[in-house]
Every structure is written in structure tokens, then in C-alpha cells.
Amino acid sequence: MCGIAGVFESEGASGLVASILFAIQHRGQESCGAAARDAAGRIVAHKGMGLVKQVLDEEVQARLSGTTAIGHVRYPTAGCSDEVNAQPHAIELAEGPVMAIASNGDLINYGELRARLEREGVVFKSDNDAELIGRLIALYHVRDGLTIEQAIARVQGELKGAFSTVLMYKDRLYAFRDPHGFRPFVMGHLGPEGDGEPASEGTVFASECCGFGIIGARRLREVKPGEILRLEKGRPVVSVSHAPLQPRHCVFELIYFSRPDSTIFGESVYQTRERIGACMAAKDGTLPNGDDLVVLPVPDSSNFIALGYARAKKAEFGMGLLRNHYVGRTFIKPTQASRDEGVKQKFNPLPDFFPGRRVVLIDDSIVRGTSLRKLVRMVRAAGAREIHVRIGSPKVIGRCFYGIDTPTREELIANRMSETEICDYLGADSLRWLEVDDFEGLLPGRRQDFCTACFDMDYIYPPEGFAAKTNAPVART
Ligand code: SF4
Numbered sequence: 001m002c003g004i005a006g007v008f009e010s011e012g013a014s015g016l017v018a019s020i021l022f023a024i025q026h027r028g029q030e031s032c033g034a035a036a037r038d039a040a041g042r043i044v045a046h047k048g049m050g051l052v053k054q055v056l057d058e059e060v061q062a063r064l065s066g067t068t069a070i071g072h073v074r075y076p077t078a079g080c081s082d083e084v085n086a087q088p089h090a091i092e093l094a095e096g097p098v099m100a101i102a103s104n105g106d107l108i109n110y111g112e113l114r115a116r117l118e119r120e121g122v123v124f125k126s127d128n129d130a131e132l133i134g135r136l137i138a139l140y141h142v143r144d145g146l147t148i149e150q151a152i153a154r155v156q157g158e159l160k161g162a163f164s165t166v167l168m169y170k171d172r173l174y175a176f177r178d179p180h181g182f183r184p185f186v187m188g189h190l191g192p193e194g195d196g197e198p199a200s201e202g203t204v205f206a207s208e209c210c211g212f213g214i215i216g217a218r219r220l221r222e223v224k225p226g227e228i229l230r231l232e233k234g235r236p237v238v239s240v241s242h243a244p245l246q247p248r249h250c251v252f253e254l255i256y257f258s259r260p261d262s263t264i265f266g267e268s269v270y271q272t273r274e275r276i277g278a279c280m281a282a283k284d285g286t287l288p289n290g291d292d293l294v295v296l297p298v299p300d301s302s303n304f305i306a307l308g309y310a311r312a313k314k315a316e317f318g319m320g321l322l323r324n325h326y327v328g329r330t331f332i333k334p335t336q337a338s339r340d341e342g343v344k345q346k347f348n349p350l351p352d353f354f355p356g357r358r359v360v361l362i363d364d365s366i367v368r369g370t371s372l373r374k375l376v377r378m379v380r381a382a383g384a385r386e387i388h389v390r391i392g393s394p395k396v397i398g399r400c401f402y403g404i405d406t407p408t409r410e411e412l413i414a415n416r417m418s419e420t421e422i423c424d425y426l427g428a429d430s431l432r433w434l435e436v437d438d439f440e441g442l443l444p445g446r447r448q449d450f451c452t453a454c455f456d457m458d459y460i461y462p463p464e465g466f467a468a469k470t471n472a473p474v475a476r477t
Helices: 015-024 060-065 110-119 130-140 148-158 251-257 269-282 301-313 336-346 369-381 419-426 439-441
Strands: 003-006 032-035 041-049 069-074 089-093 095-103 163-171 172-177 188-189 202-206 220-223 226-233 238-242 293-297 321-325 345-348 356-364 386-389 430-433
Touching: 003 015, 003 095, 003 163, 003 172, 015 032, 015 060, 015 069, 032 095, 041 060, 041 089, 041 095, 069 095, 089 130, 089 356, 095 130, 110 130, 130 148, 130 163, 148 163, 148 172, 148 226, 148 238, 148 251, 220 321, 269 301, 269 439, 293 301, 301 356, 321 369, 345 369, 356 369, 369 386, 369 419, 419 430
Parallel strands: 293 356, 356 386, 386 430
Antiparallel strands: 003 069, 003 202, 032 041, 032 069, 089 095, 095 163, 163 172, 172 226, 188 202, 188 220, 226 238, 321 345
16 A cells, blocks of 8 residues: 655645645555656655655755655555665656656556566666556657657556556656556645636645645546546646546545545545444344443544444444554554554553443454454453454455555465454454445445455456465565
């Protein structure tokens, strides 16, 4: 999971990009960067390991002068945890340092395309997808004489997988998205409202529209699946082409990854989570209500699911677990050791809250189960009489190949244990998940537009080397 940002023709573009990235920091905390075009027309990038506030400080923003900039926050899903894989990637062409690219998503035909490019003599500096997309575009532009947007269109048709991408080329900015629209990608505008597509000046892009409020921009619309947008000074935004396929928006973005104040894939994130909670409560009629029952989220990603559950059940909603906000998301820490340490540091029970109470503990998902087990123990030790765990997503049984770092099938607890065994392992009194079929009612008339492959193994196309039943991992060079 990563996040991207772009600003076209606005004063202090790199500062605006840094602000957007700060608002979408939840999408990646390992590294970040920005690229801007200076007065001489050179595109310069600055990247580093760490958070936006550390890497893109005021001194860096001052150096990245210019009115157009792009940026990226990274959580590694493919490729090693190293600064070489931070984005954006500046790509030198024969014309000079005139191109930079940042992308969110994973490609399933990365290995095949990289091998093809290396046979052509292309040298890579990293092992992530954005550089591959950029080098493929550069090759078709330089070798085959295509314009940049012709090259983007050809590449868009060759890539398989997820990519929401911003690309600077000379004084232009392009935004394009994979034909299935796996990852969210929105366009906004700084400045007065107008009819139709906005003037290119002041147009902004982000993975999520929660990045717009912080800079005073308003959300216009999504970059459509399969669309290529061109931004040129003095002209309106042009939709160069639009070749969509059946949408496969990532349903996990709605459940967990995206911020509740974002609207993605045409759905409000917090309202979707409230509906999930209400759906689970409606199926939980055998759990008796009462003054001693309290519904508790694992903060923060489960807050709205728990709120929806509590409202529907007419039960008390309580914030019995306090979260230390100076500890990042445990899921997006790269190693199990760092995740374990994160859980211990991250949560603390309210004193005198739990003794004698029956607790419905709501979490958004169970992946390995190790973090939730620690939380259940914590709540039990704090005095809870009963703990009923409710999970706001179906069982995770498959890997994600489209930009989310889920572990191998063997590591997923739902593949290793029965429901009873998982409940015992967690130390809970009862355990229930959302069901895959529940998405029909939660996304009325739109179920087919969403990817649920990690819950039902219905991959729209399998990745390289994929063995249908074993979900074998893809080897990366
Ligand atoms: S496999 Fe799961 S995490 Fe990956 S895109 Fe599909 S729903 Fe999202």
C-alpha cells in the first residue's frame, strides 16, 4: 500500500504535495519523496527513509522549487525496504532530466516486463513497479518515436495489475490509472469552481481526497479506471483516452486502508464501515443485550464499524482501549518483530472500565492473529467477564497481488486453524466474521465492481507463477 500526490501549476507545489502526503501518511510510513521542475526545466527528486515531516521538511521544499510537483509515500509490497525503492523515480531521457514518476499498486507481470526491458539494455536502479512503468514509457518514446502520451497508452495496455500513477514530463503532468481501478485515485482543484473539466492550473491529485482539505482544494472526481489525463499550462484538463475494463476496486480499502473522511470508489469510507457494523449486529441476535454489554473498537480503523454495530444493537459504545498515536499502524510495519513491539506500545486499557463487563471487541480483519491475541489478553487482564470478537471483514485466505502486503497463505491464520481453534487461540468467548456474501447488501448493485480475491480467491487474472490452489508466491528479482 502506498499513496501518491500531484500538483500542477500552483505556487509552492512541493509544499502542497508534502501537505497532501502528510494527510495520506497512513498509506505508507517507510519512505517518501517528491519531485519538482525547476526554473531551468530540470526535474529534481528528493527521497528518503522516514515520515513526510522528516524527509520533506521546509528546507527540502524550498529546494524543490517550481509550480508543478509529484510525491509518494511508500509501504513496501514488492522490492526491498531501501531508499533506492523510494519514489518518485526521476528518469533521465536523451532530452535530459525531464521525467519523473510515482505510482501506487503492484503489477503481476513485473518479472516478464523487466526481463524484456533488460534484454533491450535498460538498466534499473530499483526493483519496484513505478520505475518499470517509467522506463517502459521512456523506451517506447525514445526507441519507437512515440509521443509520451502514445507511450503511456501503449504501456497502460501492457501492464497487468494495479497502478494509479502521476508522471511529470517537461512542463506537463499526466495522471493515469489501471483499467480495473484497483487503487483509489482522485482529482481536485485549488481555486474557483467552474463548469466541465477544470483549468489545468491548480489541479491536484491524491490517492484519497482526505489529502485535499489540508490544502484548501475541493474534490472533483476520480481519475477513471483506464483513463489518461493530460495537464498543460493554459489549457483545460484533457481526458486523452479512457479504456476501462470491469472495475475491481479493492474492497479492503473501504474496510481498513483508507481514511474514514475519504470518499473512494464512489463510497463514503466511514458510512461503509458503519454499514458493516450494522450488518454484523443484525446477524448477532443470539448475543443478548444488557447494561453490562459494551461494544469496543480496536482503534482507530475499527471505530466506525464498532459504532455501526453498537447503534444497530442499541448497545453502549465505549473507547476502552486507548491508542498511542505516536506509534504507526502495526500492519504496515515491515517485520513481525516490529509489529509485535508496536502492539505493546500502541494500546492501553482504560482503568476501571472493564471489570465485570461483557465486551464485543470489533476489529477490521484477522491476518496472522498475533496482534489480536495480545489485545484479547489485555482486555481480559483488565477485568472483562466475556470477550466476543467480531471481525469487520471475511476470513483472509489469499494473498493480495495488487498492492497490499498480505503474507503467504501459510501465515494466514484462517488457513491454518478452524474457527474454533482460532477462537481458542485468541482466548475469546466467541468469534464471528463478516461473510463474503454480505458484500451484496453492503454494496447494493455494485458487488461485481469490487475485488474480494483475498477473501474468496477470485483473482481477476492470476499473477505470474500462480498455482490456483496453492496461491504460490511470485519470485521477484
Ligand atoms: S486481493 Fe484483497 S487486498 Fe488485494 S485488491 Fe483484492 S480485495 Fe484488495
